[in-house]
Amino acid sequence: MIQSLLYPSLEEASDFINSALRVKNLVVCCGLFSVEYVGRSSSTLGAGERILIIKGDGSVLVHRSKGYEPVNWQPSGCIIRCRVEDGKMILFSERRRPKEFLKAVFDKVYIIFSTSLVDEAKFLMGPSEETFYSILFQHPEFIEKGLRLTSRQKPLSTGVVDFTGIDEGGNYVFVEVKRRTAGVDAVKQLDRYIKSQPTRFRGILCAPSITKQALSLLEKKGYSFRKLDLNRISKLLTIEPFEETLDKHF
Amino acid sequence: MIQSLLYPSLEEASDFINSALRVKNLVVCCGLFSVEYVGRSSSTLGAGERILIIKGDGSVLVHRSKGYEPVNWQPSGCIIRCRVEDGKMILFSERRRPKEFLKAVFDKVYIIFSTSLVDEAKFLMGPSEETFYSILFQHPEFIEKGLRLTSRQKPLSTGVVDFTGIDEGGNYVFVEVKRRTAGVDAVKQLDRYIKSQPTRFRGILCAPSITKQALSLLEKKGYSFRKLDLNRISKLLTIEPFEETLDKHF
DNA sequence: GCCTAGGTCCCGTGA
């Protein structure tokens, strides 16, 4: 069920929003407005035509005509109020922790609608980093021949190392897994783990690919890179490789 | 200027979207639909009521009833097509690099509107990390009395150190600046820089606050923490402190 | 083009 108003007065729009807020409906409002934000940072945005979205959980999004990201926003859990004052509609949103405030001042509302989105569907996502861990833990040969893994997600003083193990030569090993191109950060992470140990550990960084700088740093530190074959792992997960999913749905 | 349709047929909605795409208008569409995504990852989302937004630059956002983040999306620059097939409206978006595909299959469209958002306003944001660097470089007394800074953003073998300098006692100093609470990573970073040097350097970590673990590690390493007073720096920038901005606008 | 660093990142998880 949709309620909507085309070119409402600011009073009508304000009443409309307050009604929607009471029943925690989603509101989409297109109009001419300015935005102020103060909190972790601060910003001002002069008047212009934009979209403002209020969700039932108290999140607010302001979208301009371009780009993925909202220009201003509040995450869920905010307290939202709306009123008309001095001929402007003011939408105010307050976040408690951290203290953050967002205010949109409307000169005009072009269209506004509200609805309770009935949506019980499960969102299913492809394999995550955690999924790869599981498979690799059961199949350490993907990382290195003769490698025995002794623990996973082991907490150290400086973080959580993905795998610990013992290689064919009997050396203690730390393995850091990335499911996408490993950058210098990944090398630094691995290095932190190894440096934190009193005894000697080999370091293995395991990823589908690695940036040039990361590889150079890795080699300088004396650690190893192991290329991860995602398609082979996908097969073990009975997950369709990219091309097959594509063929099926697109 | 707004065009809108309430409870259109899928053919009407499809024509409406294609018209809007031609002139690169923004489109907001509320309906019952499912979403498939394949690319860097993959996901499927069964049928449910949601909002789909298409922007003139080729970005696509799918929002459910809760949360800041879109459940599915494409960043700007995508090629978007819309058609009706087997009694469903299919919105297809293709990203070139990386190759990514998003498909929304509509059972129903409840409301749809399109508009060219006229919005020339400048977005003005509060001070960024770079702004703080500049001010601190010109006012090293905020970091430590008698400190002379000799360079900023100096590249080392293991990263880029924010400042190098010489303290009142004539010691060489590395300064790492964080705009928000410093964690163990910041300490490790500073430590890496100092360890990479053949000669002795003092380490100063400069941030508004520091986590307990980070402070304990910092002290163990023999480095110093300097509290950064954001309000005092704001004044130098002729930027209003939090409370004043709040008083003025809220 | 690749890669790094920052973000009002958001968000989940574990201590």
Next chain:
DNA sequence: TCACGGGGCCTAGGC
């Protein structure tokens, strides 16, 4: 509650 690390992160800037 705080702190840490992942993310289809996105986006800007450097090379």
